[in-house]
Amino acid sequence: MAERDAEALSDVRIRTARMDDITAIQAAASESWRAAYGHIFAPGFIAGFLNSAYSTSALRAAVAGRRSTFLVAETNGDIVGFAQFGERGRGPELFRLYVHPRHWRRGIGRRLLSHVEMQFLVLGAARYFCTVHKDNVIGRNFYLSQGFAHVGERDTRDEWCMRKALWIPEN
Numbered sequence: 001m002a003e004r005d006a007e008a009l010s011d012v013r014i015r016t017a018r019m020d021d022i023t024a025i026q027a028a029a030s031e032s033w034r035a036a037y038g039h040i041f042a043p044g045f046i047a048g049f050l051n052s053a054y055s056t057s058a059l060r061a062a063v064a065g066r067r068s069t070f071l072v073a074e075t076n077g078d079i080v081g082f083a084q085f086g087e088r089g090r091g092p093e094l095f096r097l098y099v100h101p102r103h104w105r106r107g108i109g110r111r112l113l114s115h116v117e118m119q120f121l122v123l124g125a126a127r128y129f130c131t132v133h134k135d136n137v138i139g140r141n142f143y144l145s146q147g148f149a150h151v152g153e154r155d156t157r158d159e160w161c162m163r164k165a166l167w168i169p170e171n
């Protein structure tokens with residue numbers, strides 16, 4: 001990471017998402033999805049997915065959700081990334097992590113992940129997992145660089161299961 005970017009990172013604040021962030025989350029998701037998956041999925045599929053998973057009602061439920069936490073990365077009043085994590089039946093899980101492509105490779109993804117992990121640690125989680133599309137090389141490299149391991153036996157179709165240990169339980 002360049003020194004200039006490391007300095008600029010101090011301007012990035014990670015906080016819990018609010019309802020009035022939803023439009024900005026939708027914009028960041030749209031740009032990030034197209035940049036990350038444009039070579040994997042057809043434009044119609046991406047548009048359909050965004051319309052459903054990132055609809056205003058879906059995001060309202062996600063931001064208000066009691067069983068998960070939704071974080072945003074904000075700089076100069078702009079939402080430049082977000083992460084959602086929690087538990088939905090398969091153990092502690094990072095549901096999604098996206099950074100606006102204009103801000104890729106500035107350490108924002110790593111910062112978001114650190115906040116996720118601090119909160120998982122407070123909850124007592126020893127490890128957590130997430131999934132990443134097998135052809136999303138940037139996403140895969142990001143997770144590998146952050147200490148995740150690929151757990152092949154838990155892969156589903158095109159999704160790799162990635163797991164990270166936060167601490168080793170004594171027994």
Ligand SMILES: CC(C)(COP(=O)(O)OP(=O)(O)OC[C@H]1O[C@@H](n2cnc3c(N)ncnc32)[C@H](O)[C@@H]1OP(=O)(O)O)[C@@H](O)C(=O)NCCC(=O)NCCS
Pocket residue numbers: 001032033036096097098099100103104105106107108109110111131132133136138139140141142143145146
């Ligand atoms: C994956 C993603 C969240 C990373 O966010 P980011 O803010 O760009 O990542 P960071 O700047 O914190 O990078 C941390 C490390 O990850 C690795 N990394 C990140 N982008 C990379 C790339 N394009 N190529 C190789 N390694 C990369 C590097 O090791 C990097 O450390 P370094 O810059 O000091 O070398 C971002 O690319 C993104 O939003 N992608 C689309 C969505 C996605 O794939 N989400 C995860 C799977 S669902």
